[in-house]
Amino acid sequence: MKLELLPDTLAPGPGPGPGPGPAPALAPTPTARPRPRTRREGGTLTCEGVSVAFGPTVVLDDVSLDLRAGEVHVLIGPNGAGKTTLANVISGHVVAQSGTVTLNGRFLAGRPHARARRGLGRKFQIPRVFPRLTVREQLELAAPRADIGPLRTQLDEVGDVPGEELSHGWRQWVELQMVLLQRPSVIVLDEPTAGMPRSDRGRLAERLEAVAHGTFLVVEHDLDFVARVADRVSFMHNGRLVRTGTFDEVTDDPVVRSAYLGTSAHGR
Amino acid sequence: MAVDLAARPVFAADALATADPAALELELDVLRDGVPVVRASRLRLAPGDAVGLVGRNGVGKTSLIEGVMGLLPTRGRLRSFGVDMSAWPAHRRAAHGLALVPQGRRLFPDLTVAENLRVAQVNPPADGPRFDVMELFPNLRALERRQAGVLSGGQQQQVAIARALLRRPQVLLLDEPTEGLAPSIVEEVVAALDALREGGLTLLLAEQRIDVVDRLCDDVALMRGGEIVAAGAAGSPEIRELLLAL
Amino acid sequence: MLVQVLGQGLSVGAVLALSALGLTVIYGVMGVVNLAHGEFVMLGAYSMAILSGPLGPWLAIALSPLIVGAIGLVVDRGLIRWLYQNPVKSMLGTFGLGIVIRQLVLIAEGPGLRYVDLPVTSAVTILGEQLPVWRLVLIVLAVVTGIAVALWLSRSAAGLKVRIATVDADVASTLGTNVSRVNALAFALGTGLAGLAGALVAPLGSVYPNMGVSYLVGAFLVVILAGLGSIRNALLWAAGVGLVTAAVAVPEDDVLAQVVVWSLALVIVATRRQTVVASRV
Amino acid sequence: MTVHLRKLRFPATTAAALLAIALVPAVLSEFSVGLIAQWLPLVVLAISLDLLWGENRIISFGHGAFFAGGGYVAGLLLRGPQSDTTGANYALLGEGSGRSTFDALVDALSSPQIAGIPLLAFVLPVVLCGLVGLLVGFVIFRIGSVEIYAPLVTLGVGVIAATVFLKLPAIGGSNGLSGIPPYVGGGPTSVYWFTAAWLLVIYLAYAAFRRSRAGRRWRAAGDDPIRLDALGADTRRLRAIGFAASTALAGLAGALYVGVAGFMSADVAGVLFSVQALIWLAVGGPGSLFAPLVGVLAVQLGQHELSEQLQETWQLLLGVLLIAVVLGAPRGLTGLASSGAAAVQRLFSRSPHLDG
Amino acid sequence: GSSESGDATAAGSTTAATGSNDAIKVGVLFSLSGNLSIAETSMKNATLLAIDEINARGGVGGRKLEPVVEDYASDFGVVVQKARKLVEQDRVAATIGCYASASRKAVLPVFEQGGGVLLYPTFYEGLECSTNVIYTSLVAAQHLTDATNWMVRNAGKKIYMVGSDYVGPQTYNAIVKKLAEAQGATVVENRFFPLDQTEFGSALSAIRAARPDLIWNTIVGAGIPAFLKQYQAAGFTPETTPIFSGICTEQELAAVGGAAAKGHYFPASYFATTDTPDNRSFVKRYQAKYGADQPANMPMQASYTSALLLAAAIEKAGEAAPQAILEAFPGVSATAPGEGTVTVQDNHHTTHTVALGQANGRALYDVVETFAPREPDPFPASVVAASKIPTCPRRETS
Ligand SMILES: Nc1ncnc2c1ncn2[C@@H]1O[C@H](COP(=O)(O)OP(=O)(O)OP(=O)(O)O)[C@@H](O)[C@H]1O
Ligand SMILES: Nc1ncnc2c1ncn2[C@@H]1O[C@H](COP(=O)(O)OP(=O)(O)OP(=O)(O)O)[C@@H](O)[C@H]1O
Numbered sequence A: 001m002k003l004e005l006l007p008d009t010l011a012p013g014p015g016p017g018p019g020p021g022p023a024p025a026l027a028p029t030p031t032a033r034p035r036p037r038t039r040r041e042g043g044t045l046t047c048e049g050v051s052v053a054f055g056p057t058v059v060l061d062d063v064s065l066d067l068r069a070g071e072v073h074v075l076i077g078p079n080g081a082g083k084t085t086l087a088n089v090i091s092g093h094v095v096a097q098s099g100t101v102t103l104n105g106r107f108l109a110g111r112p113h114a115r116a117r118r119g120l121g122r123k124f125q126i127p128r129v130f131p132r133l134t135v136r137e138q139l140e141l142a143a144p145r146a147d148i149g150p151l152r153t154q155l156d157e158v159g160d161v162p163g164e165e166l167s168h169g170w171r172q173w174v175e176l177q178m179v180l181l182q183r184p185s186v187i188v189l190d191e192p193t194a195g196m197p198r199s200d201r202g203r204l205a206e207r208l209e210a211v212a213h214g215t216f217l218v219v220e221h222d223l224d225f226v227a228r229v230a231d232r233v234s235f236m237h238n239g240r241l242v243r244t245g246t247f248d249e250v251t252d253d254p255v256v257r258s259a260y261l262g263t264s265a266h267g268r
Numbered sequence B: 001m002a003v004d005l006a007a008r009p010v011f012a013a014d015a016l017a018t019a020d021p022a023a024l025e026l027e028l029d030v031l032r033d034g035v036p037v038v039r040a041s042r043l044r045l046a047p048g049d050a051v052g053l054v055g056r057n058g059v060g061k062t063s064l065i066e067g068v069m070g071l072l073p074t075r076g077r078l079r080s081f082g083v084d085m086s087a088w089p090a091h092r093r094a095a096h097g098l099a100l101v102p103q104g105r106r107l108f109p110d111l112t113v114a115e116n117l118r119v120a121q122v123n124p125p126a127d128g129p130r131f132d133v134m135e136l137f138p139n140l141r142a143l144e145r146r147q148a149g150v151l152s153g154g155q156q157q158q159v160a161i162a163r164a165l166l167r168r169p170q171v172l173l174l175d176e177p178t179e180g181l182a183p184s185i186v187e188e189v190v191a192a193l194d195a196l197r198e199g200g201l202t203l204l205l206a207e208q209r210i211d212v213v214d215r216l217c218d219d220v221a222l223m224r225g226g227e228i229v230a231a232g233a234a235g236s237p238e239i240r241e242l243l244l245a246l
Numbered sequence C: 001m002l003v004q005v006l007g008q009g010l011s012v013g014a015v016l017a018l019s020a021l022g023l024t025v026i027y028g029v030m031g032v033v034n035l036a037h038g039e040f041v042m043l044g045a046y047s048m049a050i051l052s053g054p055l056g057p058w059l060a061i062a063l064s065p066l067i068v069g070a071i072g073l074v075v076d077r078g079l080i081r082w083l084y085q086n087p088v089k090s091m092l093g094t095f096g097l098g099i100v101i102r103q104l105v106l107i108a109e110g111p112g113l114r115y116v117d118l119p120v121t122s123a124v125t126i127l128g129e130q131l132p133v134w135r136l137v138l139i140v141l142a143v144v145t146g147i148a149v150a151l152w153l154s155r156s157a158a159g160l161k162v163r164i165a166t167v168d169a170d171v172a173s174t175l176g177t178n179v180s181r182v183n184a185l186a187f188a189l190g191t192g193l194a195g196l197a198g199a200l201v202a203p204l205g206s207v208y209p210n211m212g213v214s215y216l217v218g219a220f221l222v223v224i225l226a227g228l229g230s231i232r233n234a235l236l237w238a239a240g241v242g243l244v245t246a247a248v249a250v251p252e253d254d255v256l257a258q259v260v261v262w263s264l265a266l267v268i269v270a271t272r273r274q275t276v277v278a279s280r281v
Numbered sequence D: 001m002t003v004h005l006r007k008l009r010f011p012a013t014t015a016a017a018l019l020a021i022a023l024v025p026a027v028l029s030e031f032s033v034g035l036i037a038q039w040l041p042l043v044v045l046a047i048s049l050d051l052l053w054g055e056n057r058i059i060s061f062g063h064g065a066f067f068a069g070g071g072y073v074a075g076l077l078l079r080g081p082q083s084d085t086t087g088a089n090y091a092l093l094g095e096g097s098g099r100s101t102f103d104a105l106v107d108a109l110s111s112p113q114i115a116g117i118p119l120l121a122f123v124l125p126v127v128l129c130g131l132v133g134l135l136v137g138f139v140i141f142r143i144g145s146v147e148i149y150a151p152l153v154t155l156g157v158g159v160i161a162a163t164v165f166l167k168l169p170a171i172g173g174s175n176g177l178s179g180i181p182p183y184v185g186g187g188p189t190s191v192y193w194f195t196a197a198w199l200l201v202i203y204l205a206y207a208a209f210r211r212s213r214a215g216r217r218w219r220a221a222g223d224d225p226i227r228l229d230a231l232g233a234d235t236r237r238l239r240a241i242g243f244a245a246s247t248a249l250a251g252l253a254g255a256l257y258v259g260v261a262g263f264m265s266a267d268v269a270g271v272l273f274s275v276q277a278l279i280w281l282a283v284g285g286p287g288s289l290f291a292p293l294v295g296v297l298a299v300q301l302g303q304h305e306l307s308e309q310l311q312e313t314w315q316l317l318l319g320v321l322l323i324a325v326v327l328g329a330p331r332g333l334t335g336l337a338s339s340g341a342a343a344v345q346r347l348f349s350r351s352p353h354l355d356g
Numbered sequence E: 001g002s003s004e005s006g007d008a009t010a011a012g013s014t015t016a017a018t019g020s021n022d023a024i025k026v027g028v029l030f031s032l033s034g035n036l037s038i039a040e041t042s043m044k045n046a047t048l049l050a051i052d053e054i055n056a057r058g059g060v061g062g063r064k065l066e067p068v069v070e071d072y073a074s075d076f077g078v079v080v081q082k083a084r085k086l087v088e089q090d091r092v093a094a095t096i097g098c099y100a101s102a103s104r105k106a107v108l109p110v111f112e113q114g115g116g117v118l119l120y121p122t123f124y125e126g127l128e129c130s131t132n133v134i135y136t137s138l139v140a141a142q143h144l145t146d147a148t149n150w151m152v153r154n155a156g157k158k159i160y161m162v163g164s165d166y167v168g169p170q171t172y173n174a175i176v177k178k179l180a181e182a183q184g185a186t187v188v189e190n191r192f193f194p195l196d197q198t199e200f201g202s203a204l205s206a207i208r209a210a211r212p213d214l215i216w217n218t219i220v221g222a223g224i225p226a227f228l229k230q231y232q233a234a235g236f237t238p239e240t241t242p243i244f245s246g247i248c249t250e251q252e253l254a255a256v257g258g259a260a261a262k263g264h265y266f267p268a269s270y271f272a273t274t275d276t277p278d279n280r281s282f283v284k285r286y287q288a289k290y291g292a293d294q295p296a297n298m299p300m301q302a303s304y305t306s307a308l309l310l311a312a313a314i315e316k317a318g319e320a321a322p323q324a325i326l327e328a329f330p331g332v333s334a335t336a337p338g339e340g341t342v343t344v345q346d347n348h349h350t351t352h353t354v355a356l357g358q359a360n361g362r363a364l365y366d367v368v369e370t371f372a373p374r375e376p377d378p379f380p381a382s383v384v385a386a387s388k389i390p391t392c393p394r395r396e397t398s
């Protein structure tokens, strides 16, 4: 007998029950989380007509995006759609040919550190940690006064391990914590759940909900997670931002289904 | 609860087939800086088997896989198709049919995509099943002349998978191969690997996405603290319970 | 004047290119900053000095790179292979290696200057300017060698293996590449090129145990400007450095030329835009 | 037990080092004391390199230039007005080209009004070397791949400095600047105390820095500048300033050196001396607090004791030693010592944990 | 330091200065490793040869000379340490040593402040007359005056000058220029190269364009063979454009090779080929001890002579105290092999007989003209303003 997932651990909804039956769905059947959530504070971020090309390759084509204060906005899209590049434009790691980015009503410009100081947090797609600092030191470096009490169980496990000896998943975790502890007003997370075990994804989702102050732009491929955290979802394709809406609206779009979800959409 | 592993090869069902040489049979400690980070792990994979290696972060999945490939020093036994490889360097294991999709992609960033794929073929490939990677990842064709280092994460992951398949392995080791892939690509990769299994390819797959494990693997080995603490058929209730608790 | 600067600049560039080629291969491809590179040039010059008497200059030139490459092979197995992709460690290790080679030569051959006959002493007149034939030989050989090495690295299967073997030895070996063999080959190639440079400059320069330093510094200048691992750029920048040097040195003087060239190099490096790959995060 | 040993190690080594410093004049001959006094500024130079290499992964092939520059400035100030140096004599032979602004500058430095103020002989080298270092630092950190380009750019700085220093008759040209009096009278022993006191102050400051939050940030800047940037630190500026601090310290080392050796020559600016300084550190073990001291003393002592007897073989031995350190003890002598200490510690504690 | 004398007894704790019957310690300070060791090893050897011979004849005033050999490894920081050791710790009676001017300049304060004696056996640029140094070889004006006159008279009036970019060659060239111009010659260019430069194509292009009658050359060390060979490769010949070198002894010539060096000139107070019985014997004794592949040359002979001069000065002083030796030196003579009598003057420099050599096909110099003996003049009035000429000797450092 094959193992099956129990979707009801993620969200209530219809689905095949446990026990023998038809071949189980490969992907879970994600459903948007119940809303509305209590509104929270957070920064605002606007991208206006952002275009990026590397030589002849156009990577972003006139992308506009508007993050509302306090929301969790998820970017989805096929590989190479330009999601990371958009994140890079926002954080200052890529210079756009045209277009503007506004943070909390003021133009955002300059090198990455200047943007970080204005309250922009960023987690990279390939996890980056400081190889020679221990996990505890890294967190302290990121936010000297932050309360690391809630992380005690994890720190008991890896607190004194230097970054270079962390496993891949732990690196993801450490980088994520560094960013969150800084309490930025707008936080860009590039594939935060990559390499995380299932329960940790759930915990991360809870954490994002619990953050008292902050607006999130999350790039993700884990639809399960997206369904759970997203207030709004934007779909990118070939360097364009094609569609924005709720999770259900976007994932029901036939273009999104054929270009991104593939057969996993059949289960819906 | 957890299946007791101490006394016998992990998968009892395969014990019947011991007359046939296993595609991969191991009983290993894997060392980092002289310290065993993986201990006494036993696995036996018959040709065409697919085993999922699951566990929380830092339990030793990558270490075990790299130990099998020959990238980390090991103690113990490792046989593939009747040949003892435990003292072999990685390139000999590769020539004998092992291939790896490493965690974190690890492409050659300054080489083009085409060159990254060509490097898999400059050494004589093993004689596992043939596979047309360009059919699996048609969008790579347009990227062939681009430097691999500038590709998006998911594109890189596709190149890494393609590169390993081009080795025509008999035993494919995959370390979180779906990381960063769009859902439709995950679908296609899973389907392709499934098809290759039909052709006799043996899979050892470390994966956090249990839906992928579920779809692809007959058996699952759960690791904790550097040891395989439970193993069994993917569908068995005990294993299922453990997976959901991950 | 123009012809003078051209002829002189290209021949200076040829010597630079020859000594920079091997360094580029070893540095750019293997990630080893070979501070003993000058010593391999010196070994080439000594092998020329020793062999050109009994064997004649041409055979000696052909054999020197092979001999030095063979020494490089031994050195790679004994030392360099522990230093791949670790620029810092490799600098120290190869600096130690440089001292060892120098002192061994000094003990074996004495500290004195060695004498090497010019294989061709005649000069030709081009556009009213006399150019020593030997310098023309240098220019031609530098260009031919550079192109050959560049083609080998980019086109051949062995070249491809060389390019991946040290970037990520683990992955390269999972692809079936015998990394240690390939690395040894690459290091032997790099040192063999240094040996060729040494053999070719020996008749024009001075052969003594400490001669390597100036070749090392010149080769580094070219590598700074050309960036890592690009043979074509190394050739072009070597020519560029040679021409600027000559343009200052012919009418003015060589000390000024040295200062001008290095200052220009720093300015160029300082104002250069970052490479795209490096900025990908 | 285990915890105790670990906690004790740092103060114990410090105390041992202090004791050794204090004992030198008591047990050694006056000549040896003078000799060791001449090595102490080299330790300061090694610290300045460790600040870059050990803590920030930057290799400099140009610190000799700053050491020499600091030494020249301090030397001119200390020596005061003098008409009969080689440089001045050589100027007699000048071909009527007149005096350059540089000559005027040198004269100003050695004029009676400002020369002889020992404090200035420390301040000026530090300021000048720091400023030049800042400029060079900004160049280096504008380029990507700092680990690869920093050595090359600093190499260029060293080459230019060595060439220029040789060209300047006013500071003795190739003959060097000699006849520089010490900062303090009273023979080698008081010079030793003076230099040792400086070294101690610098060492304490360095140790404090390494343990401070700024020190941790500095290490992080070398480890992953992009990550640190994204946390809101201007890593490029931070590293340029750190580089300048290091060159300023190298200038200070040069200023101390001329006060002991009485002499500065242009080859010190060159690549070979800079590499020699890296060797001290490599032998000591970059990144470890005591590496500069241990490395300088070990190599210099070896050089002094063995070079006469072994001559060429000594150099050979030095090369072999360097290779041995790189291969066998990548964390240098201090690394060897601490793994030795760890081994001893293991004897006292129970079997090591395998997990974690 | 190591004692190297063949039969010197082990020295007691008594210092030389106490005037006991123990051996007299003599410092021997040269680079025996590093790039300067090429020249300086043979200078050390010649010094030790002389000391051995003096001891074999019974020493000085019944006391043996005991050499204390120090290697400063071509490092001008180390040379200071070693000089200190000799003066302050070993308390040697005198030291024979140093080759490059930079090393002498570096140790000057040590000798002046410590009251030591340095015999400097290298021909040099002058502009110095330290109270504590005895300059036993040629000084620039003494070395170059007659040779320059000969050159202008016999080779032509249009001169192209090249040299290494440091103080010695610069001073040499400045003096030759003044001397030549006084003879009606013109210097079309005076060009310097970085010390380790071995690439002279640009200069040779410029020289061809300038069409000089002759080249005056003070390139040193490794540059010499490169310069001469590239000159040959560029099609120059000594018949049309001879090279007169200021700093090119037989040692450097050997590396140039007979063919490339043939026909060029060098003035010196000693040549290996000098065919006198005492020189033949000197070369034979030297080669018997240190090997037949060592060509004799001027600094080597001057090192040998220095030991002879030192012995004579100690003899004259009657004691081995440095101050007494210094005071005894003016007027002391010795017979220099292949040259004749040389005498230390009041200005601490030494009289010499200079000859002009022309390189033959065996990389040795044949003497083409021997000039009259010349007094040493460290501050030649031709180049130094009268008001700046100091009284010699004097303290050079404060
Ligand atoms: N420096 C560059 N030069 C050329 N092309 C580039 C460069 N950087 C990115 N690209 C291209 O831009 C496209 C968008 O890349 P990006 O990383 O933004 O994709 P993504 O949406 O994040 O994809 P993924 O989901 O796989 O992470 C890709 O096709 C990539 O190859
Ligand atoms: N480069 C390294 N140096 C030293 N120790 C390491 C290194 N990489 C991993 N480790 C340690 O080895 C153990 C096993 O790590 P491994 O990478 O195999 O875990 P994993 O199961 O693959 O985790 P993940 O799910 O995070 O990828 C961990 O304790 C980790 O801290």
Ligand SMILES: [Mg+2]
Binding pocket: A083, A084, A085, A125, A190, A219, B152, B153, B154
């Ligand atoms: Mg991406």
Ligand SMILES: [Mg+2]
Binding pocket: A167, A168, A169, B061, B062, B063, B103, B175
């Ligand atoms: Mg892993």
